[in-house]
Amino acid sequence: MIQKILIANRGEIALRIIRACRELGIKTLAVYSEADVQSLHVQLADEAICIGGPKSSDSYLRADRIISAAEIADVDAIHPGYGFLSENAKFAEQCESCNIKFIGPKSNSIRIMGDKAVAKETVRKAGVPIVLGSDGPVASEVEAVKIARKIGYPIIIKAVAGGGGRGMRIAHNDVSFAKEYHVASNEAEKAFGNGAVYIEKYIEKPRHIEFQILADSHGKVLHLGERDCSVQRRHQKLIEESPSPFLNSDLRKKMGKAAVRAAEAAEYENAGTIEFLVDAKGNFYFIEMNTRIQVEHPVTEEVTGIDLIKQQIRVANGEKLDFDQGDIKFERHAIECRINAEDPARNFTPSPGTISLYYAPGGLGVRIDSHVYSGYTIPPHYDSMIGKLICHGTTRKLALQRTYRALSEYIVRGIKTTIPLHKAIMSDPVFIDGKATTAYMEDFLSRTPVDLF
Numbered sequence: 092m093i094q095k096i097l098i099a100n101r102g103e104i105a106l107r108i109i110r111a112c113r114e115l116g117i118k119t120l121a122v123y124s125e126a127d128v129q130s131l132h133v134q135l136a137d138e139a140i141c142i143g144g145p146k147s148s149d150s151y152l153r154a155d156r157i158i159s160a161a162e163i164a165d166v167d168a169i170h171p172g173y174g175f176l177s178e179n180a181k182f183a184e185q186c187e188s189c190n191i192k193f194i195g196p197k198s199n200s201i202r203i204m205g206d207k208a209v210a211k212e213t214v215r216k217a218g219v220p221i222v223l224g225s226d227g228p229v230a231s232e233v234e235a236v237k238i239a240r241k242i243g244y245p246i247i248i249k250a251v252a253g254g255g256g257r258g259m260r261i262a263h264n265d266v267s268f269a270k271e272y273h274v275a276s277n278e279a280e281k282a283f284g285n286g287a288v289y290i291e292k293y294i295e296k297p298r299h300i301e302f303q304i305l306a307d308s309h310g311k312v313l314h315l316g317e318r319d320c321s322v323q324r325r326h327q328k329l330i331e332e333s334p335s336p337f338l339n340s341d342l343r344k345k346m347g348k349a350a351v352r353a354a355e356a357a358e359y360e361n362a363g364t365i366e367f368l369v370d371a372k373g374n375f376y377f378i379e380m381n382t383r384i385q386v387e388h389p390v391t392e393e394v395t396g397i398d399l400i401k402q403q404i405r406v407a408n409g410e411k412l413d414f415d416q417g418d419i420k421f422e423r424h425a426i427e428c429r430i431n432a433e434d435p436a437r438n439f440t441p442s443p444g445t446i447s448l449y450y451a452p453g454g455l456g457v458r459i460d461s462h463v464y465s466g467y468t469i470p471p472h473y474d475s476m477i478g479k480l481i482c483h484g485t486t487r488k489l490a491l492q493r494t495y496r497a498l499s500e501y502i503v504r505g506i507k508t509t510i511p512l513h514k515a516i517m518s519d520p521v522f523i524d525g526k527a528t529t530a531y532m533e534d535f536l537s538r539t540p541v542d543l544f
């Protein structure tokens with residue numbers, strides 16, 4: 092039985108995991124960098140150990156120090172959260188070999204899904220549609236152009252080592268391809284230390300619709316419905332909701348089954364997400380699997396009433412999922428807004444600093460997952476998300492009204508945030524009509540005066 096968990100993460104997700112552990116009667120160990128001494132996860136965990144300097148590469152990415160901390164504090168399991176080491180197969184393996192449970196899939200599943208070419212081939216064999224593209228990294232510009240012509244423009248160039256929407260470029264013909272190919276490769280080299288890129292057919296104005304998977308170690312694989320994450324800026328998600336206003340029940344069933352098959356093909360265990368792009372005609376294509384808990388997991392929790400973090404811990408403990416696909420009810424609509432310390436009126440420049448006053452909204456159907464408080468200083472070393480607002484209602488209309496109401500109550504002084512931007516989106520007819528594709532934000536920003544947010 093798991094009795095003590097090390098949380099190899101920071102911010103709101105660390106807090107989220109502590110909350111689940113407390114309800115399960117499991118002790119927690121926080122690890123933290125010198126920049127996070129003030130952080131709530133350090134204060135709320137049962138124990139805390141400093142593992143290094145502010146830079147992630149000196150702390151949250153130091154597998155050796157994290158495992159040492161786990162051994163010193165005698166924990167049974169490590170929860171990696173999202174980002175940092177969460178999709179690092181070697182780290183999962185190190186945990187396994189030190190007899191510490193890694194709360195996530197087996198390292199082999201991470202490896203399969205972590206290599207985008209292997210992932211696509213694996214799910215294709217299981218009968219899941221994939222986006223046409225190169226078989227793995229392209230060797231040279233000459234080879235890449237040949238493949239691009241064969242697939243047909245427009246083409247998207249993506250970094251093999253990519254993530255978080257970085258290192259992607261779009262080309263519409265041979266001339267722009269030559270330019271974008273080098274830009275993408277150089278960007279990838281700088282951001283990830285690996286310049287390798289692969290190419291795919293660029294699906295125009297698709298929806299990003301992903302399915303939440305939950306699988307135990309006894310072969311049961313279930314899906315917990317979808318999340319529509321089409322509202323993105325520079326391929327990074329800003330708003331997520333479930334159910335998707337685009338899917339009908341036939342397509343939802345078809346995609347849910349495909350998602351389960353994709354997870355089964357990787358012998359998947361624990362929580363994970365199968366991401367699809369869906370075109371205007373309802374054709375859907377697998378793009379990747381995230382082998383970890385995701386930022387937007389609360390949307391699914393609010394719709395289904397299932398605590399995903401607790402399920403992750405139970406699965407890691409070897410327990411069977413005690414419900415079947417037919418038992419999962421989708422009775423509510425939920426919307427999540429990512430609150431970032433950024434100035435949307437100034438091209439989303441980061442706005443770190445001290446929060447002089449913080450007041451979070453509440454009331455029926457409102458949930459806040461956040462690690463910040465009045466007087467908290469946002470360190471400049473990590474991502475800019477300071478919290479998530481998740482509102483639910485029995486209908487999409489109610490969830491929208493509630494989100495707008497909650498955003499209007501939210502007070503964060505001392506820094507700039509995306510709260511006013513979210514308010515503007517919640518009153519935008521295109522979003523209200525459920526018509527947003529991944530092209531939505533660019534259009535919204537071009538037609539909305541900045542003084543509105």
Ligand code: ADP
Nearest residue numbers: 253254255256257291292293294299326378529
């Ligand atoms: P990352 O691993 O960086 O998150 P993904 O492959 O998940 O990258 O893609 C992130 C986003 O980029 C998608 O949600 C979508 O908006 C866009 N995208 C990725 N691949 C394609 C494609 N083939 N056609 C159109 N848009 C794409």
